[in-house]
Amino acid sequence: MLYQKYEVAQTLAEALSLLESHNGGNVRLVAGGTDLILQLHERILSAEVLVDISRVSEMRGIRQDGDELVIGAATTYAEIYHSSLIQNHAPLLAEASKKIGAVQIQNMATLGGNIGNASPAADAIPCLYALDADVVVASPNAERRIPVAEFHQGYRKIDLKPGELIKEIRFAIPPEGTGTAFYKYALRKSQAISVVDAAVCLKIEDGVIRHAAVALGAVAPTIIRSPEAEAVLIGEPPSEDLFARAGEAARKDARPIDDIRGSASFRRYLVAVCVSHAVRSACERAVR
Amino acid sequence: MKLRGIGVGAMMYGLGYGYARPDFSATDIELAPDGTVTIWNGASELGQGLTTLLCQLVAQELGIPYEDTFIISADTGRTPDAGPVSASRSTYVQGNSAIKACRDLKGPLSELAGELLKVDPDRLIYKDGLVQDQEDPNRSISFHNLAGEMHKRGRRVRGSGYHNITTADVDPETSQGDAYASYAWASQLAEVEVDTEMGLVTVLRLASATDAGKAINPKMVEGQIEGGAVQGLGFALMEEMKVEQGEFKNAKLSTYLIPTAADVPMVEPLIVEVFDPTGPYGAKGVAEPATIPTAPTIFNAITNATGKRVRSTPASPERVLRLLGKLEEEEEETQLTFEDMPYPEP
Numbered sequence A: 001m002l003y004q005k006y007e008v009a010q011t012l013a014e015a016l017s018l019l020e021s022h023n024g025g026n027v028r029l030v031a032g033g034t035d036l037i038l039q040l041h042e043r044i045l046s047a048e049v050l051v052d053i054s055r056v057s058e059m060r061g062i063r064q065d066g067d068e069l070v071i072g073a074a075t076t077y078a079e080i081y082h083s084s085l086i087q088n089h090a091p092l093l094a095e096a097s098k099k100i101g102a103v104q105i106q107n108m109a110t111l112g113g114n115i116g117n118a119s120p121a122a123d124a125i126p127c128l129y130a131l132d133a134d135v136v137v138a139s140p141n142a143e144r145r146i147p148v149a150e151f152h153q154g155y156r157k158i159d160l161k162p163g164e165l166i167k168e169i170r171f172a173i174p175p176e177g178t179g180t181a182f183y184k185y186a187l188r189k190s191q192a193i194s195v196v197d198a199a200v201c202l203k204i205e206d207g208v209i210r211h212a213a214v215a216l217g218a219v220a221p222t223i224i225r226s227p228e229a230e231a232v233l234i235g236e237p238p239s240e241d242l243f244a245r246a247g248e249a250a251r252k253d254a255r256p257i258d259d260i261r262g263s264a265s266f267r268r269y270l271v272a273v274c275v276s277h278a279v280r281s282a283c284e285r286a287v288r
Numbered sequence B: 001m002k003l004r005g006i007g008v009g010a011m012m013y014g015l016g017y018g019y020a021r022p023d024f025s026a027t028d029i030e031l032a033p034d035g036t037v038t039i040w041n042g043a044s045e046l047g048q049g050l051t052t053l054l055c056q057l058v059a060q061e062l063g064i065p066y067e068d069t070f071i072i073s074a075d076t077g078r079t080p081d082a083g084p085v086s087a088s089r090s091t092y093v094q095g096n097s098a099i100k101a102c103r104d105l106k107g108p109l110s111e112l113a114g115e116l117l118k119v120d121p122d123r124l125i126y127k128d129g130l131v132q133d134q135e136d137p138n139r140s141i142s143f144h145n146l147a148g149e150m151h152k153r154g155r156r157v158r159g160s161g162y163h164n165i166t167t168a169d170v171d172p173e174t175s176q177g178d179a180y181a182s183y184a185w186a187s188q189l190a191e192v193e194v195d196t197e198m199g200l201v202t203v204l205r206l207a208s209a210t211d212a213g214k215a216i217n218p219k220m221v222e223g224q225i226e227g228g229a230v231q232g233l234g235f236a237l238m239e240e241m242k243v244e245q246g247e248f249k250n251a252k253l254s255t256y257l258i259p260t261a262a263d264v265p266m267v268e269p270l271i272v273e274v275f276d277p278t279g280p281y282g283a284k285g286v287a288e289p290a291t292i293p294t295a296p297t298i299f300n301a302i303t304n305a306t307g308k309r310v311r312s313t314p315a316s317p318e319r320v321l322r323l324l325g326k327l328e329e330e331e332e333e334t335q336l337t338f339e340d341m342p343y344p345e346p
Helices: A012-021 A036-041 A077-082 A084-089 A091-098 A103-108 A111-117 A125-130 A227-233 A240-253 A264-287 B050-062 B090-117 B143-152 B218-237 B294-306 B317-323
Strands: A005-008 A027-030 A049-052 A062-065 A068-072 A134-138 A143-147 A152-154 A165-172 A178-185 A196-205 A208-217 B002-014 B024-031 B037-041 B069-073 B124-127 B130-133 B136-142 B158-164 B183-195 B201-211 B266-272
Touching: A012 A027, A012 A049, A012 A165, A027 A036, A062 A084, A068 A084, A077 A084, A077 A091, A077 A103, A084 A091, A091 A125, A091 A178, A091 A196, A111 A125, A111 A165, A125 A178, A125 A196, A125 A208, A178 A264, A196 A264, A208 A227, A208 A240, A208 A264, A227 A240, A227 A264, A240 A264, A264 B317, B002 B294, B024 B090, B037 B050, B037 B090, B050 B069, B050 B090, B090 B124, B090 B130, B090 B136, B090 B143, B090 B158, B130 B143, B136 B143, B183 B294, B201 B218, B201 B294, B218 B266, B218 B294, B294 B317
Parallel strands: A005 A049, A027 A049, B037 B069, B201 B266
Antiparallel strands: A062 A068, A068 A165, A134 A143, A134 A165, A178 A196, A196 A208, B002 B183, B024 B037, B024 B158, B124 B130, B130 B136, B183 B201
16 A cells, blocks of 8 residues: 555645644645655655645635735646746746646646655756745744745755645746746657756846846756856846856856766756756846 | 758568568458358457458458458467567468468358359359359359358358468578568658757658558558657667666656657658568568668768767767767767768768
């Protein structure tokens, strides 16, 4: 058996109380299950109790709250890329969501699950790094709000204590003049895990880049930001030469390893390619 | 930069097992009183269309509608041994055994039809649901009525076919000899685009000409040709078993990548029909012949585009980038030691 008991929570309060009632036991949350069930099958993880949060309405959907966008943790990728709020304000997240697995996966898998799985090759998480998003964690008595980069503490290691769950993701709506882009490099045209990916969020004012956030996937134990690339971009007008220099700079921050999808040197090369493509797209969108 | 190139690949292939290895098939058929025919054959339907093909051959041979044939396939409790489905031998060997089963049944069928029509049984032909005198088409009986008469009179209504193409072995000293019962030929032509920045090779279009002998079912032959090209494309660009210390490191479809629909170009299937007197109605196998030329075709197109030769499959993006000198390490060592054939300038 993959697990002994399957509980379905209807509300956030119920999900938290189910977590609490099984506290001390081997309990895991399940939403889409697209990562979890595979890992249970392969005995990478184990669970006695699964608490299904996919029907918890407080944890689903995308809404605007003042100057922030809020994405419920149990929101699927299909819901994300169909959302006009996301398409208008954070198109990179729509782009990344369309490139995760196949349509069947996009209909099941959730943003909160992707964060909880904490894979360094996750496609949506670099977007959250580039947007400076926060993870909102709920427990029966309190809520915590943590920057996504701090929430990911190491390779598949997250800042989540027993009894807590990832409730939602929040980020400030990017201001006018912002362009965002996601670029994924994989070994075939669809349904493949990223070898390297890059997410970029930048703002252009009077023809000069004033804000730049560059995040890299699959080149370190966690998703990382590239301060080197960001420093190259800020204060400069967009140009092909700048895109190439930003890509080169990003290589200094990458710490890739050899694995089944590619060697470290292959990845180091691709970092520059992915970053310069993503920066170019973001600049084009910013000035439009 | 995106570079385009064109490549050609060709192959010849021995059908079946050859080299004195056992290569046979048996088929049984039975005629029902209503004129329908049931076929028993032990070969497996793998999606290639074999059951359709065997029913077509029986319908053709007996001159009855396809809809009047039924098949019981690959049931070890009931079907005679047809040998494996492999070596592109199914149409060629199992198809022949089905035709022989029909001819076996035609013995008692023609005998009775001859009696009823008062015609020499050797003059009878089976066509359009009729058994008729080929010299006087007005003298005929419907296959349906003949089947009923066979049952009423207790005549033999079962037929068995056995076809064996086991060849002689080659000369043990020289390895010379005719190793296979028949041979097939195929060639392909592809245009590729090599993205020199990304290392990605995209096959833009591919034409595949395969010698089918005779296309019993042209749509199925096209399916085999297209499917073969997709498999060959995977072999050329993606598929690689990564083994470390005897352990298969990418034994999952998430890590052992094969082409998706998005990776596959338009494939233009070209059926070449060179009648093979040893095949069923002249047909040969097309399965492997449609797969084998694809990788060399794509590799030649990559060489035509870049001026450099990938020396081992697959031409993965990493290997292509290394070939183009984009990565830090040198080009990897390969087993090939001989000089390349020079690629002719256009």
